[in-house]
Amino acid sequence: ETIKFAHWVPPAHTLTKSTIEPLQAAVEGSGLEIEVYPGGELGAGPLEQYVRVVQGVADIVWGLQGYTSSQFPKTMVSELPGALPEGMTGYDLIWNAYDAGLLAEEFPGTVPLALWLSEPNVFIMKDIDVRTPDDLQGLKIRVSGSAAAATVEALGATPVQMPAGEIYNSLQTGLIDGVITGASAIGDFKLDEVANSYTLNAPLGHISFYVVMNQAKYDSLPEAERAAIDSIAGRALSQSAEDGWNARAQQVIDEISATGDNTVYSLSADERAAFEAITHPVTDEIVSGGGYEDVLKTMQGM
């Protein structure tokens, strides 16, 4: 049987090597074949990905929880600054809560095959070196969600909402001074052409991703094909995805460091602490405001 995997990024995106190919390899020989429809071929834009898989436009989709954050209030806790403890992986953080049954209601009608976190978010700035929260006062920073907006506001900057495709132009014209997102986005959206100062190791959280399969389709598969999917679904596929994201981020950081006309700076522990003093209380407020203390504790394995 052939099933459809739909996403909206180009085939060259990290997603292909880190996630789709391992999944395809795992089901090889089982009689199941996974056909990929990249670039939004099965439907426009990233917002409707989950709807598409539930309604059967595609059998498997990739998406970002952050695009429809109202559906994933608990999973989104994993994205917050300070949620991921030192030395822990992002996929363990999410799967701990999922395996405890805390997240099932956020994924109705589907079977999650992979849930993971991106590399840490960084400051991607034009003409401004960020070393302390003071450096951000009054700057305009592009954000994509309400939690990130709250963090940016707490840091004294002005959050600006805009589609991802507009970031490039907006950095170029100075409409925004910077963006907070993962380093891999610097490559994906060609931001290195317009930004020139990057600050790493700031406590700015992560971005979460999912790969989910239509529940009815999964249930209808013959035993052998389902077993093939089960052989990689869960933490194994999530680890492969997360490793891929981190490797891509490192590659991008190496590239922008090598060009010589960029400032790439990693905050020291003390400098980081100054940011944590501001961003961690925002996290606490969101967690306690939503009543997600148990979710966060379970995620962190406490």
Place this chain on the structure above:
Amino acid sequence: MLGIVQKWADGLTRLSALIGTIGLLTEVVVILVDVVGRFFGHPLTGAQDISQMAMVVLVFGAMAMCDKVGGHISVDLFENSMPGWMVRTGDVISALLGAVIFLGLAWTTWDSAGLSKMLNLATNIIGLPKVYFQYFIIAAALITALGMILRAISLFLSPLPHHGYKEKA
């Protein structure tokens, strides 16, 4: 009977277009307030959320009126070489096809609205619930379909030749 239905349909079409027009003016005001506010360091929270949903309202709100004024574009390359009955057939097919499309849109959006409720879907910054805007699409699509059905009937009853979709030059 048909006359009364037609009167109601016209009224609903105007109402729908009125809501759409308000949607457009909302979009202009919201973006302007956001741009000016941002200049002074205080952008309008959720401006993008509002303008995107206003867009949904204006696009579908105007749909019935668009059809009523013959706003849908058709290819008229061969029109002059067509016999009257063929032009008529094309018009009736168009009106019925349009009605089927908009009834289908209403039907499937109803389904999708149920899913939006289940998934608690809302805009990202200020959480405008998606389901309300889908209800609006359903209402607007039904009004549009009603107008098309009425035109198909009146085309069918009227003598040849009749140009249902031909522009009013």
Place this chain on the structure above:
Amino acid sequence: MSQEVIGLVGMAILFVLLGLRVPVAFAMFAVGFVGNWILNSPAAALSQLASDSFSLASSAELVVVPLFILMGNVATETGMSRKLYDAAYATIGSIRGGLASSTVIACGGFAALSGSSVASALTIGRVSLAEMDRFAYDNRLSTGVVAAGGTLGILIPPSTGFVIYALLTQESIGRLFLAGVLPGLLLLGMFILTITILTWWKPAYGPAGPKTTMSEKGRAMVGAMPILLVILLTIGGIYGGFFSPVEAAAVGAGLVILFGAAMRRLSFAMLWKAAKDSVVTTATVMLILISAYMIKTFLALSHIPQALGGFLETLAVPTLGVLAIMLAIYLILGLFLEGFAMMVLSMPIFFPVVQQLGIDPIWFGVLVVLTLEMGLISPPVGLNVFIVKSVAPGVPLSRIFWGVVPFWIAMLITLIVLVLFPQISLLLPNTMIG
């Protein structure tokens, strides 16, 4: 039937429906819907109808469509468009086709503030078509100029076309933008040359006006100041970083409303009428865009692009031959598909061939964007022609399609020139970025 054959049959049915004068959007909806029903599933076809309608109608990028229409409508209602064309007429109206050439230049200017061909054709069309009518220009020339000139929006930066190409191929956006500048100016020049030849051959297409004195020119210029100021503020605001190209549409609309009210040329009733007309036009345009996405998915499911890619790989012809065949395929796909849909479908398949043959990807990007522009004005699915029709409902579509023919030929010649002289595309990116 194989998937590919179903795809071809679908395109044939699309032709028949369009021939029967079924509205373009309905025909594309029907074919796309049934095609997805057969090649995917009934549930999938229905679901896509709902989700594509919602996502495109709520797209953050397409928000500009009604705003630019409103700007054009208000500019026209308040007489600002009229003043602009009075000024153009006083300046170069004594030259045959002078107003058409000014319109092309206006399209080029608008292209510098908008990345979208649709927005260019909508705004310039609304402002200019009635004006060219007023000066007795043939409506084949005037609509052809706007439909073709509007396509400059994706060749002259900023360009949504280059951004999508860059994201699909991982090429540099900056290089592509620079690469579009000289070809964009070349095409603009070709359009003006086309107008000059056309009106020299048939003077009635764009009759020459009377000579004007310096003071008449000056007075006309003063009259056009408000609208020129709006344009200047809008472009300046984008490049000065005050607002984005999307927001610029709202700022432009807001400014013409403000100026109109300040000059006591705009009452609330007029504004309301302009807004109402704008949402109706928006409905026309958006429904066509949504239906184009249904066709895109149908073609993806039919695997026709893959079949074409496989065919390319079996070719035993020199690089230039493969390139010519690829561009020819784009011209053919352009008959049916909306430009960006075409790029999304084809690039994953064609780009590896391009890399393998060592074709410069920046140069190729320019060539592809130019062929997309040609697709935007070629029948039966010519998006920009539909756009012009939506703002000039009185002109038969067939007249507009005839009107674009000379410009299409001009684009073909430009394409050949760009193929033969890659340096036209590569000079700026290579000297300015290196």
